[in-house]
Amino acid sequence: MERLISVCLWLILALHLVLRVAGNAEGDALNALKNNLADPNNLLQDWDPTDINPCQWYNITCNSENSVTRIDLGNAKLSGKLVPDLGLLSNLQYLELYSNNISGEIPEEIGNLTNLVSLDLYLNALTGHIPVTLGNLRKLRLLRLNNNSLTGQIPMALTTIETLQLLDVSNNQLEGDIPFQ
Ligand SMILES: *[C@@H]1O[C@H](CO)[C@@H](O)[C@H](O)[C@H]1NC(C)=O
Numbered sequence: 001m002e003r004l005i006s007v008c009l010w011l012i013l014a015l016h017l018v019l020r021v022a023g024n025a026e027g028d029a030l031n032a033l034k035n036n037l038a039d040p041n042n043l044l045q046d047w048d049p050t051d052i053n054p055c056q057w058y059n060i061t062c063n064s065e066n067s068v069t070r071i072d073l074g075n076a077k078l079s080g081k082l083v084p085d086l087g088l089l090s091n092l093q094y095l096e097l098y099s100n101n102i103s104g105e106i107p108e109e110i111g112n113l114t115n116l117v118s119l120d121l122y123l124n125a126l127t128g129h130i131p132v133t134l135g136n137l138r139k140l141r142l143l144r145l146n147n148n149s150l151t152g153q154i155p156m157a158l159t160t161i162e163t164l165q166l167l168d169v170s171n172n173q174l175e176g177d178i179p180f181q
């Protein structure tokens with residue numbers, strides 16, 4: 001009897017650990033972002049990677065299945081870089097990181113976020129090209145990349161996004177034709 005109880009307890013513990021690890025893939029992706037950002041105001045201090053999911057974290061919103069739908073961190077004085085892991089947040093609809101000091105390139109994995117409605121990275125210090133993969137964002141309504149240091153061409157693929165209502169790429173170092181006129 002005692003043996004049975006201890007086996008049961010062990011199984012419950014094992015299951016708990018498995019669920020915890022499996023359930024927090026999105027938390028891990030957000031934690032990877034946190035680890036690449038400098039956050040002088042400690043806004044991300046409650047982003048605790050040991051939580052069962054990230055749904056209670058500062059300015060993170062989830063749907064009823066505890067999957068992340070919004071990141072609202074505009075005007076948050078964040079420096080550092082974006083991470084490819086963001087592409088794992090498959091239900092993300094709003095990525096709001098405008099008016100920070102984020103540098104480096106826009107990860108091409110952002111193009112995996114096919115539920116994205118709004119991508120606001122304006123007023124940062126982003127460099128490199130606009131990823132062609134952003135053309136895969138078939139639900140995108142707002143794409144604001146203005147006031148960065150982006151270079152290269154504006155991908156033609158962006159012209160095929162039928163839902164797009166607002167595209168602002170002004171005040172960068174882009175070249176070539178603007179394919180929207
Ligand atoms: C966090 O969310 C609140 C409520 O939506 C908002 O007022 C605030 O500006 C957000 N903070 C940042 C840094 O974006």
Ligand SMILES: *[C@@H]1O[C@H](CO)[C@@H](O)[C@H](O)[C@H]1NC(C)=O
Pocket residue numbers: 077079080101103
């Ligand atoms: C902006 O980020 C750069 C590093 O990319 C850093 O050197 C600089 O201090 C940051 N500026 C502010 C105001 O945080």
Ligand SMILES: *[C@@H]1O[C@H](CO)[C@@H](O)[C@H](O)[C@H]1NC(C)=O
Pocket residue numbers: 087108109111112133
């Ligand atoms: C995400 O995007 C990258 C680069 O665009 C691609 O190589 C990768 O296979 C994608 N991952 C998934 C899970 O779709």
Ligand SMILES: *[C@@H]1O[C@H](CO)[C@@H](O)[C@H](O)[C@H]1NC(C)=O
Pocket residue numbers: 123147171
């Ligand atoms: C964006 O950049 C332009 C040109 O440098 C500047 O005039 C404008 O004030 C910037 N926008 C903001 C909101 O800072």
